[in-house]
Amino acid sequence: MASHEMDARKERILRAIIDDYIQTAMPVGSRTISRKYETSLSSATIRNEMSDLEELGYLAQPHVSAGRVPSMKAYRLYVDELLGGGALPQNPAAREYFSQRVRQVEDVITSAAQAISEFTRYTAVVMMPKQLELRVSTLQLVPMPRGAALLVIVTDTGAIRDTVIHVSENLDGDALYAISRMLTERLQGRTLQEVQEMLGAYSRQMGGDAQVLQGIAELAARMARQSATDTVTVGGSHNILNYPEYSDVEKARAFLSVLEEKEKLMALLSVPDEAFTVRIGPETGMPEMADCSVVTASYQVGRVHHGFVGVIGPTRMPYGSVLSALSAIGGALSEMLSE
Amino acid sequence: MASHEMDARKERILRAIIDDYIQTAMPVGSRTISRKYETSLSSATIRNEMSDLEELGYLAQPHVSAGRVPSMKAYRLYVDELLGGGALPQNPAAREYFSQRVRQVEDVITSAAQAISEFTRYTAVVMMPKQLELRVSTLQLVPMPRGAALLVIVTDTGAIRDTVIHVSENLDGDALYAISRMLTERLQGRTLQEVQEMLGAYSRQMGGDAQVLQGIAELAARMARQSATDTVTVGGSHNILNYPEYSDVEKARAFLSVLEEKEKLMALLSVPDEAFTVRIGPETGMPEMADCSVVTASYQVGRVHHGFVGVIGPTRMPYGSVLSALSAIGGALSEMLSE
């Protein structure tokens, strides 16, 4: 039958239902649509259309006498239109928001997660995939008071890591610099693994200052460990409490505990390498998250894909504005990390 | 009347009630005490004693036919005994737990908050009071790839802060070191404020490398700003959801939003300079937190008071183990920060 195919009016009505539901979190009735959105049509007409939309799988009724609720399929259509249209509403404010100076990659990541969560009022995740084969670019000892020194390792990718180590009190700034130079000369270009291996050889040459070498070895090991695993940061996890879907504390806790298990979180974020992805409910592939959506945007460093920024929230989510916020922050992230 | 004064048995019973209530969060009935704690007494006897304890203000009844609930006064007695007795159960595990290497003061603070919250399963706060008059100890530029450099400022207290700045591409490591030396020589011992002021004077001497000076000025300003305000870190804020007191989402949200307002949090933590404080309910002086307790322990750097570690949770809290955890972490913190 003709009435069982989508036409322009059905789409308008469906969109109105989705919009209303996203706002109110309450099943949408025919009268609501008739009054608020399609004022030229009566509720009875809307009812007929809704009935068709239900048969087409776009709507569902929680009970026979409640309004309609959009199905996953409806959200999918809505989102695909959004993504296909290419016309993401631009969101300069989000970008503005996230423009503080930050010191190194990890800080950028954390602060991006903060920015996204504060801006969207949802839970934000930022993921940075592992970087193997990090190579040392500079290694330097900065003098500190009382026989301490700050050991700084900079890699070719610009990652910085530092730690405080003890050194002999009689090493002044120049001596530390001489050591730094020597070490940099020999270790530059080596991978972190190699650095660890080579330290044995140098320990003889350094004589009593084995402490320094041990400090370096430890830091290199820690850096290697950190860079060899994907990093994922969560921001604004308790934003979830703002949404009636999680007014049940048990649900909220279940949600939060998933966020605490890094592995699950990784799994949730391991998405195809596309500019944007929206996974709705079961599409996340995780039963615990069956009534959540995960929206991600990828960001790059240089021209190579790098990581994801994302938002996790109820399926009822203003995908448009979330996507544009992610796009803005993702863009800012790309810029900051590319230089 | 004699029966209206505390005697040893009343104290035992009161303690049993508090312990049971801390465990179960349910009003405690006379039969429970008679069965689980004072098996030689019948429930009727316990009832009489409870009635006295209520008259003395240590117990309250939510309704006429519920069990009893300890009052603030009861917790106070319980805690004072704990504090007065001096015999805090030692808790080496907590200390063990918090022993990772961390790079600088802020990291220690954050990781202490993490450790406390994971260990006690409550929300933890760590506060570090402002440090005025920070003086520069070393200032160093570490070369990075592609015309960048990492600017590191170390203060006399061992605080480290760094930022990435742009420098002219033709400055190699030695040139950067020469600049670092020169800057350190002139700025060492100056306060951060002075550093900012003096930068104008040097900008002429440095010629084209005003970028460097600007970077330093910015970093010094940021450092000064950060060190001039009390810092407070929260860990494990959503542990609160584990407790039935907060099974109402509204309450949980109210609680969490207080934690987000730094000023309120500060107010909550501004306690007298004592080794331990326990403030119960209204004693916190904050109406929103009327049914919470705040437990703090102070830690020191050297011999001078420095800051607080604390736990915020429902009044029904195992004060003994919380205090010992705080004491352990506070001690570890003192050690780490004193060297």
Next chain:
DNA sequence: GGTTAGCACTCGACGATTGAGAGTGCTAAC
């Protein structure tokens, strides 16, 4: 044919009612 008014029907939300259970206070006996 599409649109609309009208109406019967369904089902959840909400308030009142009720019974069961937990716990108390009191009294009288030990």
Next chain:
DNA sequence: GTTAGCACTCTCAATCGTCGAGTGCTAACC
């Protein structure tokens, strides 16, 4: 001083009826 017994109170959970929102269907209308 302690305890058994009992009447009493009050919460909690379940049950029941009412109300209202919203639907589907039919018949009339344009």
